Amino acid sequence: MTEKRILKIPEIPRGSRLERYVKAIDEAAETDPSKLNDFFLDVFKACSSYVRSSSLEGAVWPLNTVFHRCATTNEFQEILKNLDEETIEKESPKHPENMLAVCVGDNILARIFIDCECLIETLKRNAVTFVYTVVETYFHEILHGVFQERKSEQEVWNMQFPLIENFLGFRIPQERKKMSAEDYYSNKT
Numbered sequence: 464m465t466e467k468r469i470l471k472i473p474e475i476p477r478g479s480r481l482e483r484y485v486k487a488i489d490e491a492a493e494t495d496p497s498k499l500n501d502f503f504l505d506v507f508k509a510c511s512s513y514v515r516s517s518s519l520e521g522a523v524w525p526l527n528t529v530f531h532r533c534a535t536t537n538e539f540q541e542i543l544k545n546l547d548e549e550t551i552e553k554e555s556p557k558h559p560e561n562m563l564a565v566c567v568g569d570n571i572l573a574r575i576f577i578d579c580e581c582l583i584e585t586l587k588r589n590a591v592t593f594v595y596t597v598v599e600t601y602f603h604e605i606l607h608g609v610f611q612e613r614k615s616e617q618e619v620w621n622m623q624f625p626l627i628e629n630f631l632g633f634r635i636p637q638e639r640k641k642m643s644a645e646d647y648y649s650n651k652t
């Protein structure tokens with residue numbers, strides 16, 4: 464489960480993937496906002512193959528992954544209501560309105576749901592925040608998907624940052640990396 468957070472990035476490194484994505488988003492927002500929907504899917508695929516190619520020790524890829532883009536927060540919240548109690552209990556966030564995504568499943572089928580409406584809201588701030596939030600959300604949920612119960616929330620948090628840095632090609636501010644699962648969930652595991 465990931466939540467909406469704000470990131471201050473001092474500067475975007477030239478030639479980085481972050482720069483490429485930010486340009487694509489700026490263009491899409493200006494010319495054809497429906498392209499955002501493709502962006503959500505394309506970036507998910509890129510993050511997925513990146514984690515896969517990182518050959519993380521102990522990672523088990525589910526046979527199938529279903530990636531579902533909820534167009535509205537209402538749709539996303541409806542899905543949350545139907546999750547089993549154990550999942551909800553484990554990742555019950557302190558600020559449920561900030562929840563962006565969730566991963567449920569097992570080694571056969573992992574289902575990742577994202578709240579597009581909520582993610583697009585971060586675009587009002589700026590394209591960098593939006594791109595970073597989308598990528599962080601994906602890495603977090605993909606790691607949950609491949610480690611299931613074998614890694615705690617905090618372990619997933621710690622693992623995600625070096626992967627995101629390499630993937631996007633920029634250094635995440637230290638204060639962000641120091642954040643802990645405890646800051647975000649009322650029932651950390």
Ligand SMILES: [Zn+2]
Pocket residue numbers: 464465554603607616619
């Ligand atoms: Zn989580």
